[in-house]
Amino acid sequence: xxxxxxxxxxxxxxxLFALGVYGFILKRNIITIFMxxxxxxxxxxxxxxxxxxxxxxxxxxxxxxxxMVVAAAEAAVGLAIxxxxxxxxxxxxxxxxxxxxx
Amino acid sequence: MSPDINLNLWIIPILPLIGAAINGFFGRRxxxxxxxxxxxxxxxxxxxxxxxAATQVWHGWSVNPSAVYDKALPFNWIxxxxxxxxxxxxxxxxxMVMMLVVTGVGFLIHIYSVGYMAHEGGYYRFFAYLNLFxxxxxxxxxxxxYLLMFVGWEGVGLASYLLIGFxxxxxxxxxxxxxxxxxxxxxxxAFLLGMFLLIxxxxxxxxxxxxxxxxxxxxxxxxxxxxxxxxxxxxxxxxKSAQIPLYVWLPDAMEGPTPVSALIHAATMVTAGIYMxxxxxxxxxxxxxxxxxxxxxxxxxxxFAATMxxxxxxxxxxxxxxxxxxxxxxxxxxxxAAFSAGIFHLMTHAFFKALLFLGAGSVIHAVGGEQDMRxxxxxxxxxxWTFGVMGIATLAxxxxxxxxxxxxxxEILWQAFSSKHGHPILxxxxxxxxxxxxxxxxxxxxxxxxxxxxxxxxxxxxxHAAAVSSHHSSTGSHSHDHADDHxxxxxxxxxxxxxxxxxxVVLAVLSVVGGWVGIPKAMHGGDNFKEFLSPAIKxxxxxxGTTVAGAESSESGGQELLFAAIxxxxxxxxxxxxxxxxxxxxxxxxxxxxRVRGLYTLVLNKYYVDESYGALxxxxxxxxxxxxLWKGVDQGVIDGTVNGAGSISKxxxxxxxxxxxxxxxxxxxxxxxxxxxxxxxxxxxxVQ
Amino acid sequence: MLHHVLFxxxxxxxxxxxxxxxxxxxxxxxxxxxxxxxxSLAMIYLLLGAEFLAAIQVIVYAGAIMVLFVFxxxxxxxxxxxxxxxxxxALWLGAPAVATLAGMLMWIVFRNDPHKTVALGNMxxxxxxxxxxxNLLFTKYLLPFEITSVLILIAIMGAVVxxxxxx
Numbered sequence: 001x002x003x004x005x006x007x008x009x010x011x012x013x014x015x016l017f018a019l020g021v022y023g024f025i026l027k028r029n030i031i032t033i034f035m036x037x038x039x040x041x042x043x044x045x046x047x048x049x050x051x052x053x054x055x056x057x058x059x060x061x062x063x064x065x066x067x068m069v070v071a072a073a074e075a076a077v078g079l080a081i082x083x084x085x086x087x088x089x090x091x092x093x094x095x096x097x098x099x100x101x102x
Numbered sequence: 103m104s105p106d107i108n109l110n111l112w113i114i115p116i117l118p119l120i121g122a123a124i125n126g127f128f129g130r131r132x133x134x135x136x137x138x139x140x141x142x143x144x145x146x147x148x149x150x151x152x153x154x155a156a157t158q159v160w161h162g163w164s165v166n167p168s169a170v171y172d173k174a175l176p177f178n179w180i181x182x183x184x185x186x187x188x189x190x191x192x193x194x195x196x197x198m199v200m201m202l203v204v205t206g207v208g209f210l211i212h213i214y215s216v217g218y219m220a221h222e223g224g225y226y227r228f229f230a231y232l233n234l235f236x237x238x239x240x241x242x243x244x245x246x247x248y249l250l251m252f253v254g255w256e257g258v259g260l261a262s263y264l265l266i267g268f269x270x271x272x273x274x275x276x277x278x279x280x281x282x283x284x285x286x287x288x289x290x291x292a293f294l295l296g297m298f299l300l301i302x303x304x305x306x307x308x309x310x311x312x313x314x315x316x317x318x319x320x321x322x323x324x325x326x327x328x329x330x331x332x333x334x335x336x337x338x339x340x341x342k343s344a345q346i347p348l349y350v351w352l353p354d355a356m357e358g359p360t361p362v363s364a365l366i367h368a369a370t371m372v373t374a375g376i377y378m379x380x381x382x383x384x385x386x387x388x389x390x391x392x393x394x395x396x397x398x399x400x401x402x403x404x405x406f407a408a409t410m411x412x413x414x415x416x417x418x419x420x421x422x423x424x425x426x427x428x429x430x431x432x433x434x435x436x437x438x439a440a441f442s443a444g445i446f447h448l449m450t451h452a453f454f455k456a457l458l459f460l461g462a463g464s465v466i467h468a469v470g471g472e473q474d475m476r477x478x479x480x481x482x483x484x485x486x487w488t489f490g491v492m493g494i495a496t497l498a499x500x501x502x503x504x505x506x507x508x509x510x511x512x513e514i515l516w517q518a519f520s521s522k523h524g525h526p527i528l529x530x531x532x533x534x535x536x537x538x539x540x541x542x543x544x545x546x547x548x549x550x551x552x553x554x555x556x557x558x559x560x561x562x563x564x565x566h567a568a569a570v571s572s573h574h575s576s577t578g579s580h581s582h583d584h585a586d587d588h589x590x591x592x593x594x595x596x597x598x599x600x601x602x603x604x605x606x607v608v609l610a611v612l613s614v615v616g617g618w619v620g621i622p623k624a625m626h627g628g629d630n631f632k633e634f635l636s637p638a639i640k641x642x643x644x645x646x647g648t649t650v651a652g653a654e655s656s657e658s659g660g661q662e663l664l665f666a667a668i669x670x671x672x673x674x675x676x677x678x679x680x681x682x683x684x685x686x687x688x689x690x691x692x693x694x695x696x697r698v699r700g701l702y703t704l705v706l707n708k709y710y711v712d713e714s715y716g717a718l719x720x721x722x723x724x725x726x727x728x729x730x731l732w733k734g735v736d737q738g739v740i741d742g743t744v745n746g747a748g749s750i751s752k753x754x755x756x757x758x759x760x761x762x763x764x765x766x767x768x769x770x771x772x773x774x775x776x777x778x779x780x781x782x783x784x785x786x787x788x789v790q
Numbered sequence: 791m792l793h794h795v796l797f798x799x800x801x802x803x804x805x806x807x808x809x810x811x812x813x814x815x816x817x818x819x820x821x822x823x824x825x826x827x828x829x830s831l832a833m834i835y836l837l838l839g840a841e842f843l844a845a846i847q848v849i850v851y852a853g854a855i856m857v858l859f860v861f862x863x864x865x866x867x868x869x870x871x872x873x874x875x876x877x878x879x880a881l882w883l884g885a886p887a888v889a890t891l892a893g894m895l896m897w898i899v900f901r902n903d904p905h906k907t908v909a910l911g912n913m914x915x916x917x918x919x920x921x922x923x924x925n926l927l928f929t930k931y932l933l934p935f936e937i938t939s940v941l942i943l944i945a946i947m948g949a950v951v952x953x954x955x956x957x
Binding site: 003004005006007008009010011012014015016017018019020021022023025026027029031032034035036038039042045046049050052053054058059061062064065066068069070071072073074075076077079080081082083084086087092 | 831847850948
Binding site: 767770771774775777778781782785788 | 883884887888890891894895897898
């Protein structure tokens with residue numbers, strides 16, 4: 001019975017993570033950037049679960065649980081901020097939100 | 103070996119210091135009378151105490167002439183490793199003579215100044231400075247180590263600066279004060295180097311310790327340590343005692359009030375160099391080269407200054423050059439190891455030169471501020487007392503028997519010829535100078551007191567006045583009349599008040615009898631002065647024939663009498679020439695100067711020495727200061743570094759500022775890059 | 791075998807969804823792709839024996855968070871992404887950085903022993919996954935659990951405050 005190697009799961013995680021970083025850097029819409037962040041979090045969750053299975057420890061899954069909770073909180077607050085920014089700047093284009101420059 | 107009594111010699115300098123402090127801090131609110139009272143009180147007290155101290159040690163010396171009173175205050179000044187500098191006071195025969203001269207003549211001049219400065223502004227300031235000077239000078243002569251002496255040395259330089267620049271509103275006076283201080287500084291630098299050498303090799307600056315160690319050393323026939331120390335000390339002395347090449351401040355110092363010229367630049371401060379050399383006789387007598395250089399400098403200065411005195415027309419300038427010349431005699435005396443002769447001349451010179459200056463002050467006061475001799479004349483009848491005392495002083499300085507100047511100058515001339523370190527040429531130079539001295543002094547005397555009063559005269563000579571007045575100051579911006587502003591409208595030429603005349607009379611008496619303590623054996627005297635001083639002057643014993651007593655055989659006694667006669671003849675010749683040129687045939691000087699126009703202009707302009715110093719030293723120094731130190735180092739390097747630090751920060755900050763573009767995506771990119779680096783680092787660590 | 795096949799299928803779906811997320815211009819498309827990614831991830835969790843997490847993933851992540859995202863997109867009427875001037879710095883420096891990152895990660899991974907295998911649907915904990923997880927959460931990790939509940943409370947308050955209209 002051919003079993004899946006741990007590294008395969010980790011490769012998948014790495015690819016998803018890299019794609020998330022790519023989107024984070026290159027997209028111009030704030031919400032899309034935010035979604036890339038969620039993608040990165042998910043990739044990390046995957047690797048935790050994989051390791052939890054490999055080492056037969058439930059702590060990995062506990063951590064995933066907490067990551068999800070935090071991601072939820074973060075998504076809520078982040079979207080609230082985006083709404084607030086949208087009200088002021090009337091744009092979702094991240095290049096327009098550059099008032100913090102020196 | 104000190105006597106057991108504690109004389110508390112520190113009181114002698116401290117008393118004038120207290121007077122200076124009182125007048126300095128509170129004098130502004132005092133009336134003139136109060137200021138005079140304070141200053142005279144403390145000066146007299148100092149003189150009285152000095153006399154008392156002198157009598158105390160005198161008794162001791164009748165028993166043991168080598169006893170030296172050498173005590174220090176219970177606390178030291180510097181304690182550093184094996185070097186200690188105490189606050190110590192030293193009273194031997196040499197310092198006793200100096201101390202009495204300083205306090206005595208100083209006291210007389212203080213009395214005179216009460217009258218002279220009566221109408222001047224800044225009265226309290228003058229006396230505060232004068233007392234301050236007394237404090238420093240007494241510290242100088244009473245100190246028991248070179249360092250404390252140096253304190254006094256520097257201090258009299260300071261007092262001199264303050265007093266020369268007393269009329270600080272005048273540019274020329276302020277410049278003269280600065281010049282005096284700066285030129286003295288050059289000498290002081292050499293003095294310091296000499297002291298450093300002393301510390302390095304003898305681990306002490308106390309006279310007793312140093313001279314003890316030096317006495318164990320042999321004669322330095324080459325250019326070794328002792329010669330080096332001696333030469334450095336000598337350069338310091340040339341600064342203070344106005345010898346070549348550092349004499350240029352003394353003529354300019356005449357910008358100060360006349361009592362200052364009398365006290366500081368005739369009787370006391372300028373003699374500090376002679377005192378210092380004599381004090382260091384142990385070192386100098388062990389270095390023939392140094393002695394030779396001292397003698398040469400002294401002789402050349404004496405001659406040089408005398409030539410310049412021939413052409414001057416300001417009464418005080420003539421006396422200034424005369425001072426330089428007489429100091430040259432003293433220097434020469436030290437240079438032929440006739441130290442006691444130098445001190446003898448120092449003492450008599452203090453008497454008659456102070457008298458001359460004070461008398462000149464009296465003259466200036468009488469003619470209402472005029473200082474140009476060509477405008478004086480005929481004062482013989484108008485100011486008889488001044489005439490009398492000036493006459494005595496002029497005879498004394500010309501070396502006429504039996505006044506004091508004769509004995510001291512003659513002693514120097516004889517030693518210059520006969521001492522082991524002497525040389526006939528030195529004697530000859532001294533003789534010629536003596537002739538010139540009597541000539542220009544009597545020129546001064548005749549022009550001032552005889553003939554007709556030429557005040558307010560504008561003869562053809564005055565057409566020169568403009569061209570020639572540039573020689574009165576080296577800054578060229580001062581008007582030569584009313585230099586110390588003595589015109590007070592109480593009309594007419596009049597004799598000075600008694601408060602000014604009384605010290606003159608005392609000094610005149612001293613000028614007559616002051617030399618009688620040193621009548622040489624050849625003239626059936628007891629040579630008392632030399633014998634008295636000899637324990638204090640430590641000559642190396644390996645030099646035979648230069649014992650303090652000098653050559654003693656009766657055959658040389660006859661030679662000595664012959665030389666004395668020659669010098670009297672020369673002096674009388676000078677007097678005769680002066681009479682001829684200025685009384686009998688007054689048109690002669692004009693014709694002579696027309697014949698030797700070039701030479702005359704050269705001498706009149708003081709051989710352009712000030713100008714050459716200016717070009718050689720002052721201008722390059724200023725140029726270096728401006729271009730190298732100011733623009734180069736200060737602005738370029740220091741400001742550059744400081745500003746550069748600022749600009750670098752600004753530059754880096756500006757560069758780093760670009761990161762804060764406000765563009766969120768570039769922030770994201772930076773985060774990604776940072777994360778990549780972090781992972782790469784961990785990778786690299788894992789691989790190792 | 792089955793494990794492998796399932797893994798490949800769902801892995802491909804994940805990656806496809808992720809690429810779509812990055813490639814799409816309209817954010818709503820990206821959001822829906824992300825939902826797809828999360829769903830397939832939930833399946834992969836099942837493969838790994840984390841049933842509880844798979845359920846949580848679907849309910850919370852895909853069902854709540856992504857719905858929130860969609861709400862906001864619609865609320866704000868987000869349109870297609872415009873091409874703005876912006877800074878190409880991000881592009882020129884960022885893309886290579888990402889590639890490097892991916893490369894490094896994969897290199898780490900491939901150094902590992904391919905014989906380390908993952909068991910299919912491992913029943914972690916006793917008697918099943920939820921039971922075991924609950925045991926851990928309420929005993930050993932009680933404090934973090936409580937703290938995260940406080941965290942959620944704060945996030946709610948923050949979100950309410952931040953999105954209130956002015957005035």
